[in-house]
Amino acid sequence: MTSAFENPDWLEHRVTRIINADDERLAPYRNVRERDLVGREGRFIAEGKVVLNVFLSNPALAVESLLILENRLPGLAGQLKSCRDDVPVYCVSRQTMDAIAGFPMHRGILAVGRRNAPPTVDALIDALPNTALTIVLCGISNHDNMGSIFRNAAAFEASCVLMDETSCDPLYRKSIRVSVGAALKVPFARGGSIEDIVDKLQNRGFEVFALSPSGTTSIYDAAPGPRTALLLGTEGEGLPKSLLQKLQTVTIPMSKSFDSLNVATASGIALSRFSRFSGI
Amino acid sequence: MTSAFENPDWLEHRVTRIINADDERLAPYRNVRERDLVGREGRFIAEGKVVLNVFLSNPALAVESLLILENRLPGLAGQLKSCRDDVPVYCVSRQTMDAIAGFPMHRGILAVGRRNAPPTVDALIDALPNTALTIVLCGISNHDNMGSIFRNAAAFEASCVLMDETSCDPLYRKSIRVSVGAALKVPFARGGSIEDIVDKLQNRGFEVFALSPSGTTSIYDAAPGPRTALLLGTEGEGLPKSLLQKLQTVTIPMSKSFDSLNVATASGIALSRFSRFSGI
Numbered sequence: 078m079t080s081a082f083e084n085p086d087w088l089e090h091r092v093t094r095i096i097n098a099d100d101e102r103l104a105p106y107r108n109v110r111e112r113d114l115v116g117r118e119g120r121f122i123a124e125g126k127v128v129l130n131v132f133l134s135n136p137a138l139a140v141e142s143l144l145i146l147e148n149r150l151p152g153l154a155g156q157l158k159s160c161r162d163d164v165p166v167y168c169v170s171r172q173t174m175d176a177i178a179g180f181p182m183h184r185g186i187l188a189v190g191r192r193n194a195p196p197t198v199d200a201l202i203d204a205l206p207n208t209a210l211t212i213v214l215c216g217i218s219n220h221d222n223m224g225s226i227f228r229n230a231a232a233f234e235a236s237c238v239l240m241d242e243t244s245c246d247p248l249y250r251k252s253i254r255v256s257v258g259a260a261l262k263v264p265f266a267r268g269g270s271i272e273d274i275v276d277k278l279q280n281r282g283f284e285v286f287a288l289s290p291s292g293t294t295s296i297y298d299a300a301p302g303p304r305t306a307l308l309l310g311t312e313g314e315g316l317p318k319s320l321l322q323k324l325q326t327v328t329i330p331m332s333k334s335f336d337s338l339n340v341a342t343a344s345g346i347a348l349s350r351f352s353r354f355s356g357i
Numbered sequence: 358m359t360s361a362f363e364n365p366d367w368l369e370h371r372v373t374r375i376i377n378a379d380d381e382r383l384a385p386y387r388n389v390r391e392r393d394l395v396g397r398e399g400r401f402i403a404e405g406k407v408v409l410n411v412f413l414s415n416p417a418l419a420v421e422s423l424l425i426l427e428n429r430l431p432g433l434a435g436q437l438k439s440c441r442d443d444v445p446v447y448c449v450s451r452q453t454m455d456a457i458a459g460f461p462m463h464r465g466i467l468a469v470g471r472r473n474a475p476p477t478v479d480a481l482i483d484a485l486p487n488t489a490l491t492i493v494l495c496g497i498s499n500h501d502n503m504g505s506i507f508r509n510a511a512a513f514e515a516s517c518v519l520m521d522e523t524s525c526d527p528l529y530r531k532s533i534r535v536s537v538g539a540a541l542k543v544p545f546a547r548g549g550s551i552e553d554i555v556d557k558l559q560n561r562g563f564e565v566f567a568l569s570p571s572g573t574t575s576i577y578d579a580a581p582g583p584r585t586a587l588l589l590g591t592e593g594e595g596l597p598k599s600l601l602q603k604l605q606t607v608t609i610p611m612s613k614s615f616d617s618l619n620v621a622t623a624s625g626i627a628l629s630r631f632s633r634f635s636g637i
Contacts, residue, residue, distance in 0.1 A: 216460065229622060231615040257617055297635050330634035335511040337537055338625065342509060345622040346629045354610035355577050 132257030146185030169194035225341030231259035244277025292328030378456035384505030408637035426465030504535025505621030572608030
C-alpha cells in the first residue's frame with residue numbers, strides 16, 4: 078500500500094483527493110456497470126492501464142477527467158504527465174472507489190473521454206488508402222462481440238470498421254474493455270443500411286467478401302484484391318439473403334457436424350488469413 | 358402461450374408439474390448462476406435446446422433430470438422421447454422458473470447431467486488415432502475462454518483437449534454454455550503438469566507446436582505432422598519459458614503495434630489453419 082507521503086510532490090499537487098463518494102465531481106463514474114453514460118454526447122469510459130494508454134495515444138480523443146485508486150498513482154506518473162494540466166485527476170481510496178463504481182473496481186483506473194462527431198460512412202470510405210482491408214458489420218448488437226471484433230481488427234491492422242445502423246456503438250464501456258482499447262484506436266463509422274455501405278464500397282473498387290457458413294469459396298482459396306472488405310453478420314440470422322445472392326460468398330471450412338463459430342472468432346480467422354501478415 | 362390442455366396426453370403424463378419453487382426435487386437447479394453444483398461428483402448443468410441436443414447425443418453422459426418451462430414443452434417432444442422413462446422431467450411456470458434460477462431464465466430449458474469418471478491424460482492419449490490434431494491447455498482458468506476453445510475444437514474436429522491441473526473444469530455451467538455444448542462432445546482429460554503432458558505426447562509421436570507471440574515460425578509456414586498438438590497458455594503469463602525453449606514455437610503473424618489476441622480467438626485461428634479442412 079502506497080500512502081500519500083511517498084508520492085513525489087508534483088504528483089500530489091497534480092491530483093485532487095476526494096473522500097466522499099457522493100461528491101458531484103464523480104458523477105460520470107457513478108454505477109458505471111449499470112448505466113453507460115446515457116445520453117453520452119460522444120463521451121465514453123475507459124478502464125485500466127492498457128486501455129488508458131491506447132486512449133491517450135489517440136490525438137482525436139479528449140480526456141475529460143481521470144479517477145484513480147490511490148495505490149495505482151505511482152505507476153501512472155507517465156500517463157498523468159501526458160495529460161493537459163486542466164484535466165482533473167481525482168484520487169480516491171479503495172472504499173470510495175468501490176462505492177462510486179457500485180462494485181469492486183479492481184483495475185482502479187477509470188477515465189472519461191470524449192470524441193468529436195465520428196466520421197460518416199462516406200467520409201471514412203473516401204479516406205481509405207488504395208490498399209485496404211476493412212471490416213463491415215451487419216446487426217452486431219452484442220457488446221462483447223463488438224469489442225472482440227475491434228481487438229482482432231487492430232491485431233491484423235484492418236483499415237477501419239464500418240457498421241450498419243442496427244449494430245451497437247463500439248464505445249460502450251464493455252465493448253471498449255473487451256477490445257483492450259482497440260475501439261479507441263481503429264477508425265470506424267456507423268450508419269445507414271448494410272446495402273448502402275456495400276454499394277459505396279463496390280463503387281470505390283472494393284472486393285466485398287460476405288462471410289457465411291453457406292459461402293461457396295473457402296477463405297483459403299478466395300483471392301483478395303488490393304481493396305478488400307469482409308462482411309460479417311450475426312450468428313443467428315446471418316446476412317440478408319439478397320446480399321448473399323449478389324456478393325462473392327466465402328466460408329471458413331469446418332466440421333459438418335458442428336458448424337458453429339462465434340462471430341468474433343470468425344472475424345479473427347478471416348482477418349488473419351486475408352491480412353498482409355499471413356503471406357498467403 | 359401454450360397451456361397444459363394443448364399438449365398431447367403422453368407429454369402431460371411424461372412430465373411432473375411443480376408449482377412451489379422450494380420443492381426439494383428442484384434443489385440441483387437452485388441459484389445456478391451463483392453456485393456451480395459445488396461438490397458436483399461428475400454432475401453438470403446444461404442450458405438451452407442446442408446444448409441439450411449435444412448432451413443427449415453423447416451416450417457417455419447420463420441425464421439425471423430436466424427442468425422445462427411450460428411453454429417450451431411442445432418444442433421438446435423429440436428430446437423427451439429420447440430420454441429414459443425413469444428420468445424426471447419437471448415442468449414449471451415462468452414465475453417458478455425464475456424463482457428457482459434466481460434470475461430471468463430466458464432459455465427455459467435446464468438439465469442436470471452426470472458423467473462417469475473422465476479418462477486420464479494417459480488413457481486419452483493412448484486412444485488417439487494415427488492422424489490427430491489435439492489442443493493442449495496450460496493454465497486456462499477463465500470459463501469463457503475454456504468454453505470458446507471447446508467450441509472451436511468441435512468446429513475444426515480436434516481429436517481431444519488435454520489440460521494441465523491448473524486449467525479449469527470445462528464442465529462448469531458457463532463453460533458448457535459458451536461452448537454451445539462442445540464441452541459435452543469433444544473428449545478431454547485434465548491433470549498433471551504441462552511438462553508431463555507434453556512429454557507423453559512427444560513419446561507418442563506428436564509434433565508439439567507451442568503457440569506464442571514470440572514464436573519463431575508463422576502458423577502459415579509451419580508444417581504439421583500426422584499427429585499434431587497445439588499448445589496454448591494464458592494471455593498474461595504465456596507458456597513456461599522452459600517449454601518454449603525445448604519446443605517448436607509458432608506464432609500468428611500480426612501487427613507489431615497491437616500484438617494482442619484473446620487466447621480463444623488464437624485457438625480458432627490456429628485450429629482453422631492446421632485442421633484438415635483448410636487444405637493448406
